[in-house]
Amino acid sequence: MSVPINELITRFQKELDATTKKGHPEPTAMTLSTVSEAGAPTSRVVLLKAFDHRGFVFYTNLTSRKSKEISLNPQVCINFMWHNISKQIRIEGRAQQVSNEEADAYFATRAKQSQIGAWASKQSSEIEGKMDFEKRIAKYTLKFAASKVPRPEFWSxxxxxxxKFEFWQKRDFRLHERHVFTPTDEQNWQEVCLYP
Ligand SMILES: Cc1cc2nc3c(=O)[nH]c(=O)nc-3n(C[C@H](O)[C@H](O)[C@H](O)COP(=O)(O)O)c2cc1C
Known part of the structure; x- marks a missing residue:
């Protein structure tokens, strides 16, 4: 069976709504895997902030380990595990930095303390002095006390x-369903089912 990308996005939205409605505490949390230059994988959780037919968006510090790995190899994988509806969704793809306008618009929606946190955190770097992070938070709190906080250039x-999409559905006796979709052309995605 062949389906357009919008149908896959609608399916994702439907499952996200279902897990949210059933009380998942963090439905947009996704495990993001990247690989090092040497091909070693690593994973961490990030939050999905937007999605549509163009792809799935998260925000982070551009000097972090994940961002450095993405700059060397943009092939990544995200995984959602929604226990309360017995579903897992795996999405493989290529990461592309969003436009400055898009990042600015999202950054502007964040709480001021989170915006200051973005300035203060050298994400994934070692904290050398005991109070260094606190000092940096105090520094930027003072700096932006009377003004709006602009998005740091190192944050996007x-x-x-x-x-590739894989929709996984738990079934009794481990006879789970796996529906995998890969693009055949710009418009159409082909479905195959895999053994569990
Ligand atoms: C529920 C949850 C949500 C998170 N969301 C984000 C996020 O959206 N962006 C981010 O950079 N880090 C987020 N983190 C922190 C990351 O898991 C990770 O510790 C951090 O980004 C550094 O990862 P790295 O050193 O591999 O780059 C989140 C952690 C948790 C547990």
Whole structure:
């Protein structure tokens, strides 16, 4: 069966709504995997902030380990595990930095303390002195006390442009369903089912 990308996005939205409605505490949390230059994988959780037919967006510090790995190899994988509806969704794709305008618009929606946190955190770098982080928070709190906080240049988002979707559904006796979609052309995605 062949389906357009919008149908896959609608399906994702439907499952996200279902897990949210059933009380998932963090439905947009996704495990993001990247690989080092040497090909070693690593994973961490980030939050999905936007998605549509173009892909799945999260925000982060551009000097972080994940961002450095993405700059060397943009192939990534995100995984959602929604226990309360017995579903897992895996999306493989290529990460592309979002435009400055898109990142600015999202940054502006964040709480002021989170915006200051973005300035203060040298994400993934070692904290050398005991109070260094606190000092940096105090510094930027003072700096932006009377003004709006602009987005730091070293903070932005990535859009994961999907190349593969897998919708996994738990079934009794481990006879789970796996529906995998890969693009056949710009418009159409082909479905295959895999053994569990
Ligand atoms: C529920 C949850 C949500 C998180 N969301 C984000 C996020 O959206 N962006 C981010 O950079 N880090 C987020 N983190 C922190 C990351 O998991 C990770 O510790 C951090 O980004 C550094 O990762 P790295 O050193 O591999 O780059 C989140 C952690 C948790 C547990």
């Amino acid at each position: 988002g990535f859009r994961i442009v999907p190349t």
